[in-house]
Amino acid sequence: MNIINFYKYRITAFIFSFLLILFSVFLFIKDNLNLGIDFKGGILIEANFSTPPSLSDLREKLIGISVGNVEIQEFGSPENILIRIEKNSEKKEEQNALINNIKNELPSEIDYRRIEFVGPKVGKELQIMGIKAVLFSLIAMFSYIWFRFSGWQFGLGALVALFHDVLSTIGFFSLTQIEFNLASIAAILTIAGYSINDTVVVFDRIRENLAKKESPFSELLNLSINQTLSRTLMTSLTTLLALLALYIFGGEVVRGFVSAMMWGVLIGTYSSIFIASPLIALLGFKIIKQDQ
Amino acid sequence: MLSLSKWRIFFVCLVCISGIYFLYPNFFNKTEVTALPDYFSKKQVNLGLDLQGGSHLLLEVDTKSVLKEKSEYLVDDIRSALRKQKIKYSNLGSKLSGAVVTITDKEKIDLARRSIRENIEKGIQIDTQQNKLNLSFSDEYIIDSNIKTVDQSIEVVRKRVDESGTKEPVIQKQGEKRIIVQLPGIKDPERIRSLIGRTAKLNFHLLDPTTVELAQQRGKLPPGTFRVSNADPTAYEKEFLVKKRILLTGDNLVNAAATVDPQSGKYVVAFEFDRKGGKKFAKITTENVYQRLAILLDSKVISAPQIREPITGGQGNISGNFSPETANDLAVLLRAGSLPAPIEVLEERTVGPSLGLDSIEAGKKALVVGFVLIILFMIFRYRIFGLIADFAIIFNIILLVSLLSLIEATLTMPGIAGIVLTVGMAVDANVLVFERIKEELRSGRSIMNSIDLGYKFALKTILDANFTTLIAALLLYNYGSGPIKGFAVTLSIGIVTSMFTALILTKLIVSLWVVKLKPSRLFLT
Secondary structure, X not given: OOOOOOHHHXXXXXXXXXXXXXXXXXXXXXXXXXXXXXXXXXXXXXXXXXXXXXXXXXXXXXXXXXXXXXXXXXXXXXXXXXXXXXXXXXXXXXXXXXXXXXXXXXXXXXXXXXXXXXXHHHHHHXXXXXXXHXXXXXXXXXXXXXXXXXXXXXXXXHHHHHHHHHHHHHHHHHHHOOOEOHHHHHHHHHHHHHHHHHHHHHHHHHHHHHHHOOOOHHHHHHXXXXXXXXXXXXXXXXXXXXXXXXXXXXXXXXXXXXXXXXXXXXXXHHHHHHHHHHHHHHOOOOOOOOOO | OOOXXXXXXXXXXXXXXXXHHHHHHHHOOHHHHHOOOOOOOOOOOEEOHHHHOEEEEEEEEOHHHHHHHHHHHHHHHHHXXXXXXXXXXXXXXXXXXXXXXXXXXXXXXXXHHHXXXXXXXXXXXXXXXXXXXXXXXXXXXXXXXHHHHHHHHHHHHHHHHHHOOOOOOEEEEEOOOEEEEEEEOOOOHHHHHHHHHXXXXXXXXXXXXXXXXXXXXXXXXXXXXXXXXXXXXXXXXXXXXXXXXXXXXXXXXXXXXXXXOOOOOOEXXXXXXXXXXXXXXXXXXXXXOOXXXXXXXXXXXXXXXXXXXXXXXXXXXXXXXXXHHHHHHHHHHHHHOXXXXXXXXXXXXXXXXXXXXXXXXXXXXXXXXXXXXXXXXXHHHHHHHHHHHHHHHHHHHHHHHHXXXXXXXXXXXXXXXXXXXXXXXXXXXXXXXXXXXHHHHHOOOOHHHHHHHHHHHXXXXXXXXXXXXXXXXXXXXXXXXXXXXXXXXHHHHHHHHHHHHHHHHHHHHHHHHHHHHOOOOOOXX
């Protein structure tokens, strides 16, 4: 079997990842996330016109009647329009009236495919909930790995890889300006789950090899990564195939979620090979023979 | 050793057959399913509102307003208690949750305290600070009051939704003071929302003969009156001067219906009082003939008719500027009763039927295409083993959907994405096993031995790897809402079923193949 020396590239990989994270944080600070109404509060309307409307006319009309920030874009096809209105008013009657006003302003034969309204209170709550969900799951995975592999180096290696994946996915959302909503939180958690899955497979092999081979740790790491490599690539490929099908045929609503997942599968695969495993060595894991 | 015990075969077949049995009802629509013979399961996967179309509303009951109202009643109770005992007091007023009063007769503080105590409910605490009495609701009292308020609100909301003709609504409490309302397949969510969101307090007052303009010229309102705007802003009379005293409330109504008034040909809401209300109404209309009555709904005048003659039958009409819909809505509101507290719509998500259908179609297509791609890819890569893995994937979906039906889970669009993703990730367990078998073969072991060891070594890895994914899915379930929960459910169940199909089902098929046909090579390498 040809053994690829992944361990040799660790410094390059660390520098690359460091820059990637830096870039992600930079993008996040510069452009922020394109927060959807889930987190920001406001109104979202998906309307299907019988003929493609003029976006600038629509914008003018809607700015005339609403108080907040109006965003209008095509969604999937020129007839299908997504209207987002960010509004900070706490008055409940106004929200109700606003939706009615918008409807009055638009032609009557429109098919309203989606109308969503999230109040500012709920938006705040969902924000907190999303952050909690991501943080708690990272902590839970870290603890599980630490416990299962009886070495904090394993836990920390996995945790760093997870943060790497999550941060770069947030960078991906900043860069593409894909709407960041509840589904995006689901995407981040699935990516975390997927990436840790990959990492665990490699770690597992490292543990197994530790028990039966006498060789330097770096060699052992390399061997383990190589032994699991074809599985890692196969699973990434099949998952990407499923995602590709969802991306092409799954409709506009899930497209943002799916693109983030695709990025996550790539970055998760990369991080378990180039970040998580070499980190164990870097963190000073010493081979101590244990009774199995 | 490869085990081919009869029990194992029996167990695997049993699971697979039950899978098909519980999957089967999903091929029928709701009415067809009920017509199935009794020995069929009737449980189906429910379609989420994002797939079948409909409205999801999150409401919050303003429980504080009830406490505020109770505080105002408390002030009345204190006043009457002190007056009865002829105790002098000052600075009597309500707080957000309680009331305060200063007793000016310092010697009578104890008497005041006792007589107030007798006049008020049990859960109210009285603290004395020198000659000041501080009344506040106990925590238990507040909790109890809030529970009652929310429960009553749910009842009223349910009545209103039922009356509006929505089929199969789901109305449930969430947390302490929130209500979730799910309305499948409704076409006009704004109408339902305005129906649910209105407090619908109906009060009968008398109109003051002075007009608003006249009062403005004089610079002050007649005593005991207040200004109320017209519910119909386009009407000629924009504002009314209404006497403060409430003569009758909507609580005394027993029935209301939208009808056409034969004389004017316009829509009116006919109402009927209970006996007590009917008597009161008769008295009011007798004593105040030729005066104008003011009918207030949520502090706006909806109608101000002149009393032409005493109405003794306990029935009457509200004539406003009604369309058939608004007349009907008002009748629904009056029949269902008023909400004990205002309700705020915190969140609303409505999906039209066309998007729902498109999503189902898109989901099906994505599932089939993703499925076919993976099946072909697995055969290309692992030959016979690929075929066996494909068989496992098919059963994985069957078992996944059958388990979803068994718990009558709700399938959402993210849920479908979860299934497609599960298909992609489910092969992972198979891949782990196959790659391991390959490795063992390469290291020179026999076919039997390699298969045995392949499954054995892969098992540990698969358990660890899937457990971590399960952690993510469970946290997602715990923190997610609505559709996201659906994603978490399909993902978690998918992980569990994939372990069964990849570890137990394929192992049995591989074992059968190897033991019975004794192939000379596995075509894996």
